[in-house]
Amino acid sequence: GMKVRSFRAVEGRFALASPEQAARFCGIRDGGLAPVRVIEDGPVRAVVEAVLAYGDSRLALRAKVPKRGTEIEVEVRVFWAERDRMLKLSLPSKLRKPRFMGQVAFGADELPSNGDEAVAQKWLALVSDEDGAAMTVANDGVHGSDWSGGELRLSLLRSPAYAADTWEDRIAVAQDRFIPRQDTGERTFRFWLNGGPRDERMERIGREALVHNEAPYALAYFPPGGRKKSLAGVVVDGPAVEVSAFKRAYDGTGAVVRLFEPTGQARTVTVKLPACGPAAKTKVRLKGFEIKTLRFNRRTGSFVETDLLERKTGKT
Numbered sequence: 001g002m003k004v005r006s007f008r009a010v011e012g013r014f015a016l017a018s019p020e021q022a023a024r025f026c027g028i029r030d031g032g033l034a035p036v037r038v039i040e041d042g043p044v045r046a047v048v049e050a051v052l053a054y055g056d057s058r059l060a061l062r063a064k065v066p067k068r069g070t071e072i073e074v075e076v077r078v079f080w081a082e083r084d085r086m087l088k089l090s091l092p093s094k095l096r097k098p099r100f101m102g103q104v105a106f107g108a109d110e111l112p113s114n115g116d117e118a119v120a121q122k123w124l125a126l127v128s129d130e131d132g133a134a135m136t137v138a139n140d141g142v143h144g145s146d147w148s149g150g151e152l153r154l155s156l157l158r159s160p161a162y163a164a165d166t167w168e169d170r171i172a173v174a175q176d177r178f179i180p181r182q183d184t185g186e187r188t189f190r191f192w193l194n195g196g197p198r199d200e201r202m203e204r205i206g207r208e209a210l211v212h213n214e215a216p217y218a219l220a221y222f223p224p225g226g227r228k229k230s231l232a233g234v235v236v237d238g239p240a241v242e243v244s245a246f247k248r249a250y251d252g253t254g255a256v257v258r259l260f261e262p263t264g265q266a267r268t269v270t271v272k273l274p275a276c277g278p279a280a281k282t283k284v285r286l287k288g289f290e291i292k293t294l295r296f297n298r299r300t301g302s303f304v305e306t307d308l309l310e311r312k313t314g315k316t
Helices: 019-026 198-213
Strands: 036-041 045-054 057-066 072-080 086-092 099-104 107-110 123-128 133-139 144-148 151-158 185-197 235-237 242-248 255-260 267-272 281-286 291-297 302-306
Touching (some): 086 185, 123 151, 151 185, 255 281
Antiparallel strands (some): 036 045, 045 057, 072 185, 099 107, 099 123, 133 185, 144 151, 235 267, 242 255, 291 302
């Protein structure tokens, strides 16, 4: 991969495992197992599991379909045993002339549409102005992809030998011994697919990706009964705007809230700190893609705008 910009040559595809392969892979001792099954069907969601095979590798793919809403979770558990190969998950789209977009640091950018390998952060989007619609894909750590010919392909695994650069027409890997490869073994990936009206989708995907990628900490805590319920730390009333930080100030006095507008559209939101009292709120105007940092002084009940190093800018 050191001398190429894209990985477009398809050697093969995973196919449904046979009932015998599916049973053996799932640890079923007696009889075969249908490679595609509904394994859960309740009031909240349905889950379909498929067992796929390719070469010496196996893959368990689960599609989690909600009974309400449109977001479908796709879980890909791969047992990868191939050598010198790359694995991608293909997501075809019928959107007309979409722009291929991806999240970058405090922004969004248009990515190449010629099949070159692209890099983005928590989400990707196919945005069709002609259809007025968008398809979004949030991920949990898969940052490579490519888009061409109506097919979005997410880069999951690569299994070359370590430091095995090509040299003229040869690969610099010993041919008389076992050489370990990258990314072999068991790996699990999760994606959340959604679609809908273009502006609505692009307004929501940033917050959705944050929720999926930055899960809350879990505490073993047993509060006594009869006490008041804890109030929220920070609340943003208004669409799209993300809280990228909420923390104690560097000097130990006050709280810092950092906001980001991810869609490129100017908007006004109300920021509240319910745990600091009912008066701890302020309206904030953000330009498109603007980062804004606010410092709250609990003693005075006031908000002051600061720079990223928490130095006052003189604005309130």
